[in-house]
Amino acid sequence: MEKPVVTVVIPTYQRPALLRNCLEALANQQLPTDQFEVLVVDDGNEPAVAQASQDVARQTGLSIRYLGQTQRRGPAAARNAGWRSARTPYIAFTDDDCLPQPGWLSTAMAQFSRGAQVITGRVRMPMPEQPTHHDKTTALLETAEFVTANLFCRRSVLEQVDGFDERFDIAWREDSDLHFKILQARIPILVCPEAVIVHPLRQAPWYATLRDERKNRYDALLYKKHPALFRERIPAYKWLVVRYYATVLAFFIGLLALVTDNSPLTIACFYLWLLLTLALMSERLADQRLNWATVKPALLTSLMTPFLSVYWRLYGAFSYRVWYL
Structure with missing residues (x-):
């Protein structure tokens, strides 16, 4: 059995059903399951989230570790806890409401083997027939330059820039701050449109x-x-x-x-x-x-x-x- 080389970090909060869908999508990766592990960082420290992680691990054979945060601190802190707890040289980030497509991890690992340090993939957000103003605003994620819903980094890069700034304690601009720190450190960022995740739009109030x-x-x-x-x-x-x-x-x-x-x-x-x-x-x-x-x-x-x-x-x-x- 091979030792995992990449850890997929997924921050989550009170969404066990969405998390389950994300984990099941990871179970369908083209990259052999013994080459990656999944680290679920639960910002709500909920039994239902822990149970969902255990269920998918048992049903699919995925290596899933669960890390419950003792207090809610936001996705930036959750991602930091995830990559710092990882035991692999490469880190992949996605979100609990995303569906990584089968070639997501294998595509990124091929780029790492060629020397890439930071890789951003493509986000697809299928739109409803009659999108609301909120739908249109959310769908701007498709054209964003750098998003943590689809991001790969060498662990050494995250150590160099000290990860995410945890003052961004909601899901907003924490990815841009990391992006800017990487740019200021003059670390190249590879855009890889073949590494795709689907981000379904959810009905919002x-x-x-x-x-x-x-x-x-x-x-x-x-x-x-x-x-x-x-x-x-x-x-x-x-x-x-x-x-x-x-x-x-x-x-x-x-x-x-x-x-x-x-x-x-x-x-x-x-x-x-x-x-x-x-x-x-x-x-x-x-x-x-x-x-x-x-x-x-x-x-x-x-x-x-x-x-x-x-x-x-x-x-x-x-x-x-x-x-x-």
């Missing part, structure tokens, strides 16, 4: 886009750490951000004008606020069937998104003491 606005605080941390690379490689969406600030300012200036009995300014500000809100709503309804089921969430999220976006941007700027708006 209507408020998912509102919840996601909190991610803006971590953009401030990434900007503080890597200002030049942030400006060069992270989409700014400047026009959209300007509209958000204009929407919020128009609303609050309109309130102030209302309190001070300045009718012309009140009308002008609230008209601008309404116009900007309706424009955002129209964009979110693009390519969707118009009915109450689609109009209601578009209206609610269009009303609230500018305020939440501005709040979290300012929160991040103050928290990390950086001029980021």
Whole structure:
């Protein structure tokens, strides 16, 4: 029996059914199962997740180790715990809601044998017939330059750059920070589109886009750490951000004008606020069937998104003491 040469690290949190699908996909790899091990890092330390790992190991013969975190610390900390506990020279990262395709590991290992140090693969996200605004936003992962859902590194590289920054304690920008540290260390990154994982889109609640606005605080941390690379490689969406600030300012200036009995300014500000809100709503309804089921969430999220976006941007700027708006 050969000694494993690569460890697949999978952070997970309260999703045993999705994890099971991911592990079963790994059982179908073209790379012989005695050449890799799987390390499940459970950020929720749940018996159901441990049981799912044990069940798949027993049913498929995969070498699966389970590591339960004593407290929830986010995927960056989970990945660090995973690769630091690995016993192999190569590390593969994917997520519990992803399905590595059969040639995923064998393709990457062939590149490592040719001297690669860091490899990024391709993410496929099949879209529904009527994608929501959240679906379209999530599907941007397909075109991302560097994602931990499909990443391979020599362990020595992770040691050199000290892995993931655990201050990124939700699934946002921790991969970009690692990417930038690798670039700054002048370590080459190989793009390997043949190493494919499928990332199915899952149905999200209507408020998912509102919840996601909190991610803006971590953009401030990434900007503080890597200002030049942030400006060069992270989409700014400047026009959209300007509209958000204009929407919020128009609303609050309109309130102030209302309190001070300045009718012309009140009308002008609230008209601008309404116009900007309706424009955002129209964009979110693009390519969707118009009915109450689609109009209601578009209206609610269009009303609230500018305020939440501005709040979290300012929160991040103050928290990390950086001029980021």
